[in-house]
Amino acid sequence: MVLEFAKMEGIGNDFVLLDDMDGALGAMGYPELARKLCDRRFGVGADGIIMALPSETCDIGFRIFNSDGSEAEMCGNGMRCFAAFVNDRGLLSGTRFTVETKAGTIVPEIIEATQNGVTRVCVDMGEPILFPPKIPFDVDGDRAVSVPVTADGREYAVTAVSMGNPHAVIVVGRLTGDEPTEFGPSLEVHPLFPEKTNVEFVEVVSPSEVKMRVWERGAGETLACGTGACATAVATHLLGLTGREVTVGLKGGDLAIAWNEADNHILKTGPARLVYEGRVRL
Numbered sequence: 001m002v003l004e005f006a007k008m009e010g011i012g013n014d015f016v017l018l019d020d021m022d023g024a025l026g027a028m029g030y031p032e033l034a035r036k037l038c039d040r041r042f043g044v045g046a047d048g049i050i051m052a053l054p055s056e057t058c059d060i061g062f063r064i065f066n067s068d069g070s071e072a073e074m075c076g077n078g079m080r081c082f083a084a085f086v087n088d089r090g091l092l093s094g095t096r097f098t099v100e101t102k103a104g105t106i107v108p109e110i111i112e113a114t115q116n117g118v119t120r121v122c123v124d125m126g127e128p129i130l131f132p133p134k135i136p137f138d139v140d141g142d143r144a145v146s147v148p149v150t151a152d153g154r155e156y157a158v159t160a161v162s163m164g165n166p167h168a169v170i171v172v173g174r175l176t177g178d179e180p181t182e183f184g185p186s187l188e189v190h191p192l193f194p195e196k197t198n199v200e201f202v203e204v205v206s207p208s209e210v211k212m213r214v215w216e217r218g219a220g221e222t223l224a225c226g227t228g229a230c231a232t233a234v235a236t237h238l239l240g241l242t243g244r245e246v247t248v249g250l251k252g253g254d255l256a257i258a259w260n261e262a263d264n265h266i267l268k269t270g271p272a273r274l275v276y277e278g279r280v281r282l
Protein backbone atom coordinates (compact mmCIF):
# COMPACT_ATOMS: atom_id res chain seq x y z
CA MET A 1 0.00 0.00 0.00
CA VAL A 2 1.29 3.47 -0.89
CA LEU A 3 0.44 6.32 1.46
CA GLU A 4 0.60 10.02 0.68
CA PHE A 5 1.74 12.19 3.56
CA ALA A 6 3.00 15.62 4.52
CA LYS A 7 6.00 15.94 6.82
CA MET A 8 5.59 19.08 8.94
CA GLU A 9 7.24 20.69 11.94
CA GLY A 10 6.34 23.28 14.56
CA ILE A 11 9.56 24.68 16.04
CA GLY A 12 11.24 21.35 15.55
CA ASN A 13 8.45 19.12 16.91
CA ASP A 14 7.84 17.04 13.79
CA PHE A 15 4.87 15.10 12.51
CA VAL A 16 3.60 13.00 9.64
CA LEU A 17 0.19 14.33 8.63
CA LEU A 18 -2.31 12.07 6.92
CA ASP A 19 -5.67 12.77 5.34
CA ASP A 20 -8.03 9.99 6.48
CA MET A 21 -11.28 11.80 5.74
CA ASP A 22 -12.57 8.62 4.03
CA GLY A 23 -11.50 6.33 6.90
CA ALA A 24 -9.38 4.10 4.64
CA LEU A 25 -6.35 4.11 6.96
CA GLY A 26 -8.22 3.29 10.15
CA ALA A 27 -8.27 -0.41 9.23
CA MET A 28 -4.45 -0.48 9.33
CA GLY A 29 -4.47 0.50 13.00
CA TYR A 30 -3.19 3.97 13.79
CA PRO A 31 -0.81 2.88 16.63
CA GLU A 32 1.05 0.49 14.33
CA LEU A 33 1.06 3.12 11.57
CA ALA A 34 2.58 5.63 14.02
CA ARG A 35 5.35 3.27 15.12
CA LYS A 36 6.25 2.48 11.49
CA LEU A 37 6.10 6.01 10.09
CA CYS A 38 7.81 7.69 13.04
CA ASP A 39 10.82 5.37 12.97
CA ARG A 40 13.74 7.64 12.04
CA ARG A 41 15.72 4.86 10.36
CA PHE A 42 13.16 2.49 8.82
CA GLY A 43 10.31 4.99 8.35
CA VAL A 44 9.77 8.67 7.59
CA GLY A 45 10.85 9.81 11.05
CA ALA A 46 8.72 12.00 13.33
CA ASP A 47 7.67 12.62 16.93
CA GLY A 48 4.11 11.58 16.05
CA ILE A 49 1.47 11.13 13.37
CA ILE A 50 -1.65 13.26 13.02
CA MET A 51 -4.82 12.21 11.26
CA ALA A 52 -7.35 14.54 9.63
CA LEU A 53 -10.77 12.94 10.10
CA PRO A 54 -14.43 13.72 9.63
CA SER A 55 -16.27 15.08 12.69
CA GLU A 56 -19.93 15.26 13.68
CA THR A 57 -19.43 17.99 16.29
CA CYS A 58 -16.78 20.24 14.73
CA ASP A 59 -15.58 21.36 11.31
CA ILE A 60 -13.00 18.58 11.28
CA GLY A 61 -11.54 15.83 13.49
CA PHE A 62 -7.94 15.44 14.75
CA ARG A 63 -6.15 12.47 16.31
CA ILE A 64 -2.51 12.36 17.38
CA PHE A 65 -0.39 9.28 18.04
CA ASN A 66 3.05 9.47 19.63
CA SER A 67 6.06 7.75 18.04
CA ASP A 68 5.61 4.77 20.41
CA GLY A 69 2.04 4.27 19.11
CA SER A 70 0.25 5.65 22.19
CA GLU A 71 -2.57 8.09 21.57
CA ALA A 72 -2.49 11.58 23.14
CA GLU A 73 -5.49 13.77 23.80
CA MET A 74 -3.97 16.85 22.18
CA CYS A 75 -0.85 18.28 20.64
CA GLY A 76 -0.17 22.01 20.54
CA ASN A 77 2.58 22.14 17.91
CA GLY A 78 0.78 19.46 15.93
CA MET A 79 -2.40 21.56 15.93
CA ARG A 80 -0.61 24.45 14.18
CA CYS A 81 0.76 22.01 11.58
CA PHE A 82 -2.72 20.50 11.23
CA ALA A 83 -4.29 23.93 10.63
CA ALA A 84 -1.74 24.72 7.91
CA PHE A 85 -2.25 21.23 6.37
CA VAL A 86 -6.05 21.61 6.33
CA ASN A 87 -5.78 25.08 4.85
CA ASP A 88 -3.14 24.29 2.22
CA ARG A 89 -5.03 21.17 1.05
CA GLY A 90 -8.33 23.03 0.95
CA LEU A 91 -9.99 20.49 3.28
CA LEU A 92 -11.97 23.43 4.76
CA SER A 93 -12.55 26.96 3.61
CA GLY A 94 -11.81 29.87 5.94
CA THR A 95 -8.85 30.57 8.19
CA ARG A 96 -10.46 29.77 11.55
CA PHE A 97 -12.15 26.48 12.27
CA THR A 98 -13.26 24.16 15.06
CA VAL A 99 -11.38 20.92 15.59
CA GLU A 100 -12.63 17.89 17.51
CA THR A 101 -9.87 16.37 19.67
CA LYS A 102 -9.82 13.99 22.62
CA ALA A 103 -9.23 17.13 24.74
CA GLY A 104 -12.42 18.81 23.47
CA THR A 105 -12.91 21.48 20.82
CA ILE A 106 -9.77 23.40 19.84
CA VAL A 107 -9.89 26.47 17.58
CA PRO A 108 -6.86 27.30 15.42
CA GLU A 109 -6.70 30.45 13.33
CA ILE A 110 -4.27 31.10 10.52
CA ILE A 111 -2.90 34.57 11.08
CA GLU A 112 -0.34 34.64 8.30
CA ALA A 113 -0.89 32.62 5.14
CA THR A 114 1.75 30.15 4.02
CA GLN A 115 4.91 31.77 2.68
CA ASN A 116 7.90 29.61 1.74
CA GLY A 117 6.15 26.74 3.49
CA VAL A 118 5.77 28.62 6.79
CA THR A 119 2.34 29.45 8.23
CA ARG A 120 1.75 31.45 11.41
CA VAL A 121 -1.06 30.07 13.52
CA CYS A 122 -2.75 31.15 16.74
CA VAL A 123 -4.53 28.35 18.58
CA ASP A 124 -7.21 28.78 21.23
CA MET A 125 -6.07 25.89 23.41
CA GLY A 126 -9.05 26.04 25.77
CA GLU A 127 -8.81 26.08 29.56
CA PRO A 128 -6.04 24.54 31.67
CA ILE A 129 -6.92 22.27 34.59
CA LEU A 130 -4.83 21.74 37.70
CA PHE A 131 -4.69 18.06 38.52
CA PRO A 132 -4.77 15.43 39.90
CA PRO A 133 -7.65 16.00 42.31
CA LYS A 134 -5.61 14.26 45.01
CA ILE A 135 -3.28 17.28 45.28
CA PRO A 136 -3.61 18.47 48.89
CA PHE A 137 -4.88 21.83 50.09
CA ASP A 138 -2.44 24.00 52.01
CA VAL A 139 -2.92 25.37 55.52
CA ASP A 140 -5.03 28.31 54.28
CA GLY A 141 -7.39 25.94 52.52
CA ASP A 142 -6.04 26.90 49.10
CA ARG A 143 -5.01 24.26 46.66
CA ALA A 144 -1.25 23.95 46.65
CA VAL A 145 0.17 24.93 43.26
CA SER A 146 2.92 22.37 43.46
CA VAL A 147 3.42 19.09 45.25
CA PRO A 148 6.58 17.29 46.29
CA VAL A 149 7.19 14.27 44.11
CA THR A 150 9.98 11.76 44.70
CA ALA A 151 11.40 9.78 41.80
CA ASP A 152 14.67 7.86 41.72
CA GLY A 153 15.50 9.20 45.19
CA ARG A 154 15.19 12.84 44.11
CA GLU A 155 12.51 15.27 45.24
CA TYR A 156 10.87 17.67 42.77
CA ALA A 157 8.28 20.42 43.27
CA VAL A 158 5.80 19.50 40.54
CA THR A 159 2.93 21.61 39.24
CA ALA A 160 0.59 19.26 37.43
CA VAL A 161 -1.38 20.96 34.66
CA SER A 162 -3.69 19.30 32.17
CA MET A 163 -4.12 20.83 28.73
CA GLY A 164 -6.29 17.83 27.94
CA ASN A 165 -3.03 15.86 28.16
CA PRO A 166 -0.97 15.68 31.37
CA HIS A 167 2.07 17.80 32.21
CA ALA A 168 4.40 17.81 35.21
CA VAL A 169 6.06 21.23 35.31
CA ILE A 170 9.24 21.65 37.36
CA VAL A 171 10.94 25.02 37.82
CA VAL A 172 14.69 24.68 38.14
CA GLY A 173 17.23 27.42 38.89
CA ARG A 174 19.34 27.24 35.75
CA LEU A 175 18.76 24.68 32.99
CA THR A 176 21.71 22.49 32.05
CA GLY A 177 19.80 20.98 29.12
CA ASP A 178 20.36 17.41 30.38
CA GLU A 179 17.27 17.40 32.62
CA PRO A 180 14.86 15.75 30.13
CA THR A 181 17.01 12.66 29.50
CA GLU A 182 18.33 12.48 33.08
CA PHE A 183 15.08 12.87 35.01
CA GLY A 184 12.27 12.61 32.44
CA PRO A 185 11.98 8.82 32.12
CA SER A 186 11.31 8.14 35.82
CA LEU A 187 8.92 11.09 36.17
CA GLU A 188 6.97 10.07 33.03
CA VAL A 189 5.86 6.85 34.74
CA HIS A 190 5.50 8.18 38.31
CA PRO A 191 2.42 6.67 40.04
CA LEU A 192 0.97 10.18 40.62
CA PHE A 193 0.23 10.11 36.89
CA PRO A 194 -1.76 6.98 36.09
CA GLU A 195 -1.91 7.94 32.38
CA LYS A 196 1.86 8.73 32.46
CA THR A 197 2.91 12.33 31.91
CA ASN A 198 4.88 14.80 29.82
CA VAL A 199 7.60 16.49 31.90
CA GLU A 200 8.72 20.12 31.52
CA PHE A 201 11.86 21.62 33.09
CA VAL A 202 11.72 25.39 33.27
CA GLU A 203 14.10 28.27 33.89
CA VAL A 204 12.46 31.63 34.53
CA VAL A 205 14.39 34.38 32.73
CA SER A 206 12.04 37.28 33.50
CA PRO A 207 8.31 37.82 34.22
CA SER A 208 7.68 37.63 30.47
CA GLU A 209 10.21 34.99 29.40
CA VAL A 210 11.00 31.42 30.35
CA LYS A 211 13.13 28.65 28.87
CA MET A 212 11.73 25.13 28.79
CA ARG A 213 13.05 21.69 27.97
CA VAL A 214 10.75 18.71 27.63
CA TRP A 215 10.52 14.97 27.99
CA GLU A 216 7.39 13.85 26.19
CA ARG A 217 5.19 10.94 27.14
CA GLY A 218 5.46 8.36 24.36
CA ALA A 219 8.14 10.23 22.40
CA GLY A 220 11.11 11.00 24.69
CA GLU A 221 12.98 14.29 24.46
CA THR A 222 11.62 16.51 21.67
CA LEU A 223 12.68 19.97 20.50
CA ALA A 224 9.39 21.52 21.61
CA CYS A 225 5.97 20.83 23.09
CA GLY A 226 3.08 23.25 22.57
CA THR A 227 0.76 21.91 25.26
CA GLY A 228 3.83 21.80 27.52
CA ALA A 229 4.54 25.48 26.83
CA CYS A 230 0.94 26.31 27.83
CA ALA A 231 1.18 24.20 30.99
CA THR A 232 4.46 25.92 31.80
CA ALA A 233 2.93 29.40 31.38
CA VAL A 234 0.09 28.41 33.73
CA ALA A 235 2.44 26.93 36.34
CA THR A 236 4.88 29.84 36.39
CA HIS A 237 2.02 32.35 36.58
CA LEU A 238 0.35 30.49 39.46
CA LEU A 239 3.71 30.30 41.21
CA GLY A 240 3.93 34.10 40.95
CA LEU A 241 6.97 34.01 38.65
CA THR A 242 5.52 35.33 35.39
CA GLY A 243 2.65 37.44 34.09
CA ARG A 244 -0.18 36.14 31.94
CA GLU A 245 1.77 36.65 28.71
CA VAL A 246 5.02 34.86 28.32
CA THR A 247 7.47 33.81 25.62
CA VAL A 248 8.50 30.21 26.06
CA GLY A 249 11.92 29.51 24.56
CA LEU A 250 12.36 25.89 23.51
CA LYS A 251 15.21 24.00 21.84
CA GLY A 252 13.48 24.39 18.46
CA GLY A 253 12.25 28.00 18.79
CA ASP A 254 9.86 30.30 20.63
CA LEU A 255 6.12 30.23 21.34
CA ALA A 256 4.00 33.18 22.51
CA ILE A 257 1.54 32.16 25.22
CA ALA A 258 -1.24 34.35 26.60
CA TRP A 259 -3.55 33.19 29.41
CA ASN A 260 -6.69 35.27 29.10
CA GLU A 261 -8.13 36.33 32.46
CA ALA A 262 -11.68 36.94 31.17
CA ASP A 263 -12.46 33.48 29.76
CA ASN A 264 -9.56 31.45 31.22
CA HIS A 265 -8.55 30.33 27.71
CA ILE A 266 -4.96 30.04 26.57
CA LEU A 267 -3.83 31.36 23.20
CA LYS A 268 -0.67 29.92 21.71
CA THR A 269 0.96 31.50 18.67
CA GLY A 270 3.81 30.14 16.60
CA PRO A 271 4.90 28.81 13.21
CA ALA A 272 4.09 25.63 11.34
CA ARG A 273 6.21 24.54 8.38
CA LEU A 274 5.80 22.04 5.59
CA VAL A 275 9.10 20.17 5.33
CA TYR A 276 8.11 18.03 2.34
CA GLU A 277 5.33 15.96 0.87
CA GLY A 278 5.91 12.35 -0.03
CA ARG A 279 4.66 8.84 -0.64
CA VAL A 280 5.64 5.87 1.47
CA ARG A 281 5.15 2.16 0.73
CA LEU A 282 3.92 0.14 3.70
Ligand SMILES: N[C@@H](CCC[C@H](N)C(=O)O)C(=O)O
Pocket residue numbers: 013048064066071072073074075076077078165166198216217218219222224225226227228
Ligand atom coordinates in the same frame (compact mmCIF):
# COMPACT_ATOMS: atom_id res chain seq x y z
N1 LIG B 1 4.35 17.66 21.31
C1 LIG B 1 2.99 17.82 21.59
C2 LIG B 1 2.35 16.88 22.56
C3 LIG B 1 2.26 15.47 21.95
C4 LIG B 1 1.55 14.50 22.86
C5 LIG B 1 2.29 14.18 24.13
N2 LIG B 1 3.51 13.47 23.91
C6 LIG B 1 1.37 13.36 25.05
O1 LIG B 1 1.46 12.12 25.05
O2 LIG B 1 0.56 13.97 25.75
C7 LIG B 1 2.61 19.28 21.79
O3 LIG B 1 3.16 20.11 21.06
O4 LIG B 1 1.72 19.60 22.57
